[in-house]
Amino acid sequence: MSARAGGxxxxxxxxxxxxxxxxxxxxxxxxxxxxxxTGIGAVLKALGAATGDEVVLSPVTCKVVxxxxxxxxxxxxxxxx
Numbered sequence: 001m002s003a004r005a006g007g008x009x010x011x012x013x014x015x016x017x018x019x020x021x022x023x024x025x026x027x028x029x030x031x032x033x034x035x036x037x038t039g040i041g042a043v044l045k046a047l048g049a050a051t052g053d054e055v056v057l058s059p060v061t062c063k064v065v066x067x068x069x070x071x072x073x074x075x076x077x078x079x080x081x
Contacts, residue, residue: 035064041072044072044074049074050072051074054077059079
């Protein structure tokens, strides 16, 4: 649920939460997501990742990260550094 839909957190509205988070981080805006997969997908889209792109992933991660890449649908490539 987004702040525009009247979403609530234990601390108040989601919009209030985002404003306080932005203030603490020292940035103009912060965006809250309902789960990690949605947040990671939004960041990848904001960075311009698209169908057919390869995203370098750590082989040591939870299943949410590669699933977020597949939603684009891009492909993930594990890379041990």
